[in-house]
Amino acid sequence: MLRLWGSEALTSLSRVSPREKKLSKVFVTGGAGFIGANFVLDWLAGGHGAVVNIDKLTYAGNLKTLASVADNADHVFSRTDINDRDALDRLFAEHKPVAVLHFAAESHVDRSIHGPAEFVQTNVVGTFTLLEATRQYWQALDASARSDFRFLHVSTDEVFGSLSPTDPQFSETTPYAPNSPYSASKAGSDHLVRAYYHTYGLPVLTTNCSNNYGQYQFPEKLIPLVITNALAGKPLPIYGDGQNVxxxxxxxxxCAAIRTVLEQGLPGETYNVGGWNEKTNLDVVHTICALLDELKPRVAGSYRDQITFVKDRPGHDRRYAIDARKLERELNWRPAETFETGMRKTVEWYLANPSWVADVTSGEYRKWVDEHYCA
Structure with missing residues (x-):
């Protein structure tokens, strides 16, 4: 069974093998969500050391994603809110991590428009609380451990605002210009992380990534929403004219990029992580439809017949694009997947895992989608 406890009942984590020295035990916040869970699974599969997985288990957190590591002695799950300072202090005292990887965030733009308070509480106040707990723990370490310690903050390209079709891609020096409550809250968290480096010397790293997709993504985001709706015979909703890029x-x-930054990145630096795949939303949906037409064809017609254009959301940014050359130049990282290979893997995964999809597409999620994605 997956070892699960509340913040009030912590137990020890088994020691990892002696070969795991520098990254023997790490904290991952938001490790039951989409990106965080994928990172945890990849980290453990690669034998990089032990993980204390800290997640509040909101609607998008799913322990079934972590079923394959349920019996892994190197994975400990703690249902803890990053706003709970006392719980965080106990976790630090108990497990003594060598790094904190901060994935935990409210991340859906539409939800932030309809309920911004939760985004400010989690993304800004929660990050502040985590930073304070980390700082107290880090300052008590000996000089060598303080030098080796890292706090890696996972952020988004949305903090940079919107690009025109001819604007250059976002670089690490692009001024911040967030346009949604979500991106504004993430910008606030980025600034706090930067301040803790410059004010206190906390060895932080920040990554700003482009739109992620792949297995285990909650079906409120474009790609899994389109796949699940297509298979269910429902409309495929596309905002506005579908030309947002x-x-x-x-x-x-x-996940590979984050490991690279954690191992090689310079404290205080930010690194953009992109896939070099600029696509319009309509192009993405057409790609999914073509793959489904090939892999699981309808009785008649194409899945494209289900495409439905819906009213655009307020303040919808027109284009995001990441310049990831710094990461390649300084840390020798580039994505392994093209858009075509990654999308095929993603569609195949959703076709092969209908029970996971059925589990998350019920209850609160279904009511929310019905309310906010009507044509």
Whole structure:
């Protein structure tokens, strides 16, 4: 069974093998969510050391995603809110991590428009609380351990605002210009992380990634929503004219990039992580339809017949695009997947895992989608 406890009942984590020295035990916040869970699974599969997985288990957190590591002695799950300072202090005292990887965030733009308070509480106040707990723990370490310690903050390209079709891609020096409550809250968390480096010397790293996709993504986001709706014979909702552009990054590539930054990145630096795949939303949906037409064809017609254009959301940014050359130049990282190979893997995974999809597409999620994705 997956070892699960509340913040009030912590137990020891088994020691990892002596060969795991520098990264023997890490904290991962938001490790039951989409990107965080993929990172945990990849980290453990690669034998990089032990993980204390800290997640509040909101609607998008799913322990079934972590079923394959249920009996892994190197994975400990703690149902803890990053706003709970006392719980965080106990976790630090108990497990003594060598790094904190901060994935935990409210991340859906539409939800932030309808309920921004939760985004400010989690993304800004929660990050502040985590930073304070980390700082107290880090300052008590000996000099060598303080030098080796890292706090890696996972952020988004949305903090940079919107690009025109001819604007250059976002770089690490692009000024911040967030346009949604979500992106504004993430920008606030980025600034806090930066401040803790410059004010206190906490050895932080920040990554700003483009749109992720892949296995285990909650079906409120475009790609899994389209796949699940297509298979269910439902409309495939596309905002506005479908010409909004995003740079798409396969989640496995993102996980590899984060490991690279954690191992090689310079404290205080930020690194953009992108997939070099600028696509319009309509292009993405057409790609999914073509793959489904090939892999699971309808009785008649194409899945494209289900495409439905819906009213655009307020303040919808027109284009995001990441310049990830710094990461390649300084840390020798590039994505392994093309958009075509990553999308095929993603569609095949959703076709092969209908029970996981059925489990998350019920209850609160279904009511929310019905309310906010009507044509």
């Amino acid at each position: 995003r740079d798409w990054l396969f989640v496995g590539d993102h």
